[in-house]
Amino acid sequence: MPQPAARMELVRPSAIRELLALAADPGIISFGGGYPDPALFPxxxxxxxxxxxxxxxxxxxxxxxxxxxxxxxxxxxxxxxxxxxxxxxxxxxxxxxxxxxxxxxxxxxxxxxxxxxxxxxxxxxxxxxxxxxxxxxxxxxxxxxxxxxxxxxxxxxxxxxxxxxxxxxxxxxxxxxxxxxxxxxxxxxxxxxxxxxxxxxxxxxxxxxxxxxxxxxxxxxxxxxxxxxxxxxxxxxxxxxxxxxxxxxxxxxxxxxxxxxxxxxxxxxxxxxxxxxxxxxADYGAHLERNREHYRAKRDHTAAALAAELPEEVGYSVPAGGLFLWLTFPEHVNTDRLLREHLIPRAGVAFVPGSSFYSENPEFNRGRLGFPTLPSDRISEGIHRIARGYADARHLL
Amino acid sequence: MPQPAARMELVRPSAIRELLALAADPGIISFGGGYPDPALFPxxxxxxxxxxxxxxxxxxxxxxxxxxxxxxxxxxxxxxxxxxxxxxxxxxxxxxxxxxxxxxxxxxxxxxxxxxxxxxxxxxxxxxxxxxxxxxxxxxxxxxxxxxxxxxxxxxxxxxxxxxxxxxxxxxxxxxxxxxxxxxxxxxxxxxxxxxxxxxxxxxxxxxxxxxxxxxxxxxxxxxxxxxxxxxxxxxxxxxxxxxxxxxxxxxxxxxxxxxxxxxxxxxxxxxxxxxxxxxxADYGAHLERNREHYRAKRDHTAAALAAELPEEVGYSVPAGGLFLWLTFPEHVNTDRLLREHLIPRAGVAFVPGSSFYSENPEFNRGRLGFPTLPSDRISEGIHRIARGYADARHLL
Structure with a gap:
């Protein structure tokens, strides 16, 4: 067979794809998705x-x-x-x-x-x-x-x-x-x-x-x-x-x-x-307002859970809109490994490791936490699992 | 502004696009389109x-x-x-x-x-x-x-x-x-x-x-x-x-x-x-059969009109399916010119000049006749116009 164009090398499967496939198990609470909440579809x-x-x-x-x-x-x-x-x-x-x-x-x-x-x-x-x-x-x-x-x-x-x-x-x-x-x-x-x-x-x-x-x-x-x-x-x-x-x-x-x-x-x-x-x-303006209220409430819930559960050493952003929070672990923590070896298999929780998002010089101590599709109780439980899983793994990292 | 990539030169507007814009006048019968007949949409x-x-x-x-x-x-x-x-x-x-x-x-x-x-x-x-x-x-x-x-x-x-x-x-x-x-x-x-x-x-x-x-x-x-x-x-x-x-x-x-x-x-x-x-x-098989009958009848009507109206020197294909017939004029006829100078402005009829369809060495004496969306009477009248327009222009080509 002839050789595919060199550019094919540039669209190889992403680490996210592989890692999130691991998180497809319904027992795992995944903050990995960036999908909007289907409950909001008009x-x-x-x-x-x-x-x-x-x-x-x-x-x-x-x-x-x-x-x-x-x-x-x-x-x-x-x-x-x-x-x-x-x-x-x-x-x-x-x-x-x-x-x-x-x-x-x-x-x-x-x-x-x-x-x-x-x-x-x-x-x-x-x-x-x-x-x-x-x-x-x-x-x-x-x-x-x-x-x-x-x-x-x-x-x-x-x-x-x-x-x-x-x-x-x-x-x-x-x-x-x-x-x-x-x-x-x-x-x-x-x-x-x-x-x-x-x-x-x-x-x-x-x-x-x-x-x-x-x-x-x-x-x-x-x-x-x-x-x-x-x-x-x-x-x-x-x-x-x-x-x-x-x-x-x-x-x-x-x-x-x-x-x-x-x-x-x-x-x-x-x-x-x-x-x-x-x-x-239809009333698109009113629909947008419902979307904002819905995601604002989820953001608030997520931020409150993070404040209550995470140790001081783990930082996070509180966004003024959108669907994502950004976690920052201490510099020596590699979230790819944290997720693959601890959080997904042992704590039953996933988010997206930050390293996937860099066009050069990846940072490994970050993570994207998407809250749009999870109900409040799953958000609470999921963040509890992150905090507990991280505490359990900390001495191994 | 920076220079667009060189490949932009390769998607410039086609001659078809310009020529068919001329044929948008509702007084002109256009065999230019390759659209399926909307009357068939289920x-x-x-x-x-x-x-x-x-x-x-x-x-x-x-x-x-x-x-x-x-x-x-x-x-x-x-x-x-x-x-x-x-x-x-x-x-x-x-x-x-x-x-x-x-x-x-x-x-x-x-x-x-x-x-x-x-x-x-x-x-x-x-x-x-x-x-x-x-x-x-x-x-x-x-x-x-x-x-x-x-x-x-x-x-x-x-x-x-x-x-x-x-x-x-x-x-x-x-x-x-x-x-x-x-x-x-x-x-x-x-x-x-x-x-x-x-x-x-x-x-x-x-x-x-x-x-x-x-x-x-x-x-x-x-x-x-x-x-x-x-x-x-x-x-x-x-x-x-x-x-x-x-x-x-x-x-x-x-x-x-x-x-x-x-x-x-x-x-x-x-x-x-x-x-x-x-x-x-739904019954897709029966729908396809209706499509075939519909286009077969249009093809037959078009071929009969061409046989009745066109002079011997103009050839055409009778396809075993699909939406198009291919016209072949005598070698010295340039259909780009025939359409632009005679058929569209004077005879009120259009088809697609064949020269648009060659990746190298275009032939200029061809034309694509699409019959899918025209009713029978327009097909008859359109082919009459092609025949008359060509007869009128022949001595000028």
């Missing part, structure tokens, strides 16, 4: 939207559609983005098969092998996996609880003349839960302009904020079309609909639409039509 | 399937699913393939976002820049556009009304040691409507084995046969996993569902599923669930 309203799409629009909802997406939904999404402070119209919107496809298309459009992609430290694994086939070199930028450190970003940009793209999740980051501060947002976009790079702003958790308001998007600081904003209905409506969008200048949307045509023709016409009808007839 | 049965998926399966039909696709549908598709003479099980099936995504994933998996891809002469445009981002070199293999010429395939394989992939549409080809003969099927797979290349067998029109039976798939001649078979529900259920599949050995399915995970995570869970319920509760 099943009745979506059922009604699909019924209308098929019965009322019939054939047109089942036929081919432009690769950019159907006009009505692009218009509605542009309205959502304007309400979020981004000046745009339907011509700025490309519908995509979830945010993951935006990552693939941007890689396909921008990256030659050896180009430098800047990432947060740590970074969303799907961003790295999605860009890998285009064979970039990664440089990770120092990141703290206020997001990317602009001073270090500047250093990295100076040192890497082939830097072309910054991939960032500025709101309630996966895996850390951190949010890029207002001052830093302005500065990051300014640095992108000065060093002539493109920013891919991935915001799947943006609407799941637990505070009074959201910070402005990076896109809202963009003056010359170098920020590509990516949004998604996966965490707010349902991931099984595979519907997200990109916001970019019309020329870029047109170019990306040609790439999308070559890649998978278009998003599902039916799903786009049904989401459009949902936005028209 | 709207009521699909409505019922989506209702069941959302009401009965609820959250699980809206949640994330494995990137390979949901097990039940993979199992059902494997059953359809076994009924079509391919020995396989669910582990051989990867669900994809329409056949176009299979093309993208196979390119991503196999092709390094400069690798040689063999195509039919002419070839499906979407196949070329889909593989272009992986920067192959194309070599087109001589093709006649019985499909690829194996003698020429052997010559091209000998001359191109970097040949890696043959892309072919063996059943009711787009654009020609030709079908690869039984003897040639066996020989093509044999040559692929001898010269160690992979075959991508794309079969969107396979179920739309107008004769007593189908020929066996190339996959059914495969002894060592080098044929990737691609099927799709786009032309038999509805393209707006974006649901197709690949059949390959389990290792390849696993590798492609990892690429799919990096590319767009997965197909829509809801669409997969609904199609699975449709296959379980």
């Amino acid at each position: 099943t009745a309203d979506l059922g009604e939207a699909f019924r209308r799409a098929i019965e009322e629009q019939g054939a047109s909802a089942l036929q081919y559609a432009p690769s950019e997406g159907i006009d009505r939904l692009r218009d509605q999404v542009a309205g959502l983005m304007r309400a979020d402070g981004v000046a745009c119209g339907a011509e700025n919107i490309l519908m995509v098969q979830g945010a993951q496809q935006a990552i693939d298309l941007v890689g396909k459009m921008w990256l030659e092998p050896g180009d430098v992609v800047l990432t947060e430290t740590p970074s969303f694994l799907g961003g790295i996996v999605g860009l890998n086939p285009y064979e970039p070199v990664y440089r990770s930028v120092r990141t703290d609880e206020h997001g990317i450190d602009p001073a270090h970003l500047e250093v990295v940009l100076r040192e890497n003349p082939r830097a072309k793209l910054l991939y960032t999740v500025p709101d309630f980051h996966n895996p850390t839960g951190y949010t890029l501060s207002l001052e830093r947002r302005a500065r990051v976009v300014e640095l992108a302009r000065e060093h002539d790079i493109v920013i891919l702003e991935d915001t799947p958790y943006r609407e799941l904020f637990f505070t009074a308001q959201k910070l402005p998007t990076l896109k809202s600081f963009d003056t010359d079309g170098r920020v590509y904003h990516v949004g998604s209905f996966s965490k707010t409506l349902a991931p099984g609909l595979r519907t997200g969008w990109m916001v970019a200048d019309p020329d870029t949307v047109e170019r990306l639409a040609l790439l999308k045509l070559a890649t998978d023709t278009q998003n599902s016409t039916l799903n786009m039509s049904a989401i459009s009808l949902y936005l028209e007839h | 709207t009521a049965d699909l409505g019922e399937a989506f209702r069941r998926a959302i009401e009965e399966q609820g959250a699980s039909a809206l949640q994330y699913a494995p990137s390979e696709g949901i097990d039940r549908l993979r199992d059902q598709v494997a059953g359809l393939m076994r009924a079509d003479g391919v020995a396989c099980g669910a582990e051989n099936i990867l669900m994809v976002q329409g056949a176009q995504q299979a093309i993208d994933l196979v390119g991503k998996m196999w092709l390094e820049p400069g690798d040689v891809v063999l195509t039919e002469t002419p070839s499906f445009l979407g196949g070329i556009v889909g593989l272009n981002p992986y920067e192959p070199v194309y070599r087109s293999v001589r093709t006649d009304e019985h499909g690829i010429d194996p003698a020429h395939l052997e010559v091209v394989l000998r001359e191109n040691p970097r040949a890696k992939l043959l892309y072919t549409v063996p059943d009711f080809h787009n654009p020609t409507g030709y079908t690869l003969s039984l003897e040639r099927r066996a020989r093509v797979v044999e040559l692929a084995r001898e010269h160690d290349i992979v075959i991508l067998e794309d079969t969107p029109y396979r179920e739309l046969f107008f004769t007593a039976q189908k020929l066996p798939t190339l996959k059914s001649f495969d002894t060592d996993g080098r044929v990737y078979h691609v099927g799709s529900f786009s032309k038999t259920l509805a393209p707006g569902l974006r649901t197709g599949w690949m059949v390959a050995d389990p290792d390849t399915v696993e590798r492609l599923a990892l690429l799919k995970l990096a590319t767009d995570t997965q197909n829509s869970t809801l669409n997969m669930s609904a199609i699975s319920l449709y296959l379980e509760h």
Whole structure:
């Protein structure tokens, strides 16, 4: 058989996949998932939207559609983005098969092998996996609880003349839960302009904020079309609909639409039509508010359990939104080993080892704790198991 | 702004796109489309399937699913393939976002820049556009009304040691409507084995046969996993569902599923669930039979009109299935010009100029005539317009 392309090496099964397979046993409480809570899916309203799409629009909802997406939904999404402070119209919107496809298309459009992609430290694994086939070199930028450190970003940009793209999740980051501060947002976009790079702003958790308001998007600081904003209905409506969008200048949307045509023709016409009808007839705003309350309560419950159970030496973030907390164990603790040898087989609890989330120089003493799908009593019991399992294993680590 | 990747040059807008934009005027009868007839979409049965998926399966039909696709549908598709003479099980099936995504994933998996891809002469445009981002070199293999010429395939394989992939549409080809003969099927797979290349067998029109039976798939001649078979529900259920599949050995399915995970995570869970319920509760066999009768009648009507109206010097194929006829004008006629200067603006009729469909050495005297969506009277009038327009323009060409 001929040799597969070298890029195949870059999408090998992840450590997460293997480790979480171990945690599939129903006796194990897993904080590993990043799935939204299915109890929140607006099943009745979506059922009604699909019924209308098929019965009322019939054939047109089942036929081919432009690769950019159907006009009505692009218009509605542009309205959502304007309400979020981004000046745009339907011509700025490309519908995509979830945010993951935006990552693939941007890689396909921008990256030659050896180009430098800047990432947060740590970074969303799907961003790295999605860009890998285009064979970039990664440089990770120092990141703290206020997001990317602009001073270090500047250093990295100076040192890497082939830097072309910054991939960032500025709101309630996966895996850390951190949010890029207002001052830093302005500065990051300014640095992108000065060093002539493109920013891919991935915001799947943006609407799941637990505070009074959201910070402005990076896109809202963009003056010359170098920020590509990516949004998604996966965490707010349902991931099984595979519907997200990109916001970019019309020329870029047109170019990306040609790439999308070559890649998978278009998003599902039916799903786009049904989401459009949902936005028209259901109360998306009230639904988002229910989501926020639900996840805020889970975050509070998780944080309280961590405060009560964990020893001082284990730190954790309390995110202002989203689905994840970030655990920091003492430096000598390797969470891959802690999970594989102790927590999963003996304590019956799992989370995602932090080492999976680094594009270079992994840190081994971290962990991602996802709380979205667990009921309160399982959260309490799960954190109790982490604390007990860690206490039991501590002398062995 | 930094430079886009060089591969962007390879997905520029096609001549088809521009020309067919001219033909969007409702006064123009367009044979340009390759869309299936929406009158055939099983709207009521699909409505019922989506209702069941959302009401009965609820959250699980809206949640994330494995990137390979949901097990039940993979199992059902494997059953359809076994009924079509391919020995396989669910582990051989990867669900994809329409056949176009299979093309993208196979390119991503196999092709390094400069690798040689063999195509039919002419070839499906979407196949070329889909593989272009992986920067192959194309070599087109001589093709006649019985499909690829194996003698020429052997010559091209000998001359191109970097040949890696043959892309072919063996059943009711787009654009020609030709079908690869039984003897040639066996020989093509044999040559692929001898010269160690992979075959991508794309079969969107396979179920739309107008004769007593189908020929066996190339996959059914495969002894060592080098044929990737691609099927799709786009032309038999509805393209707006974006649901197709690949059949390959389990290792390849696993590798492609990892690429799919990096590319767009997965197909829509809801669409997969609904199609699975449709296959379980509706009569897909009877639906396919209705499709065949419908398109057979349109083909017959189109062929009769061509026989009655066209001068002897213009040839055409009468396909044994599918959605397209292939016109051959005298060698000095350039159909790009004929369409742009005469048929579209003066005669009010359009088809797709043949030159768009060649990966190298385009022929300019051909045209693709798609009949699926036009009612009989429009087909008659459209072919009358082609004949009259050509007669009027003949002395100018």
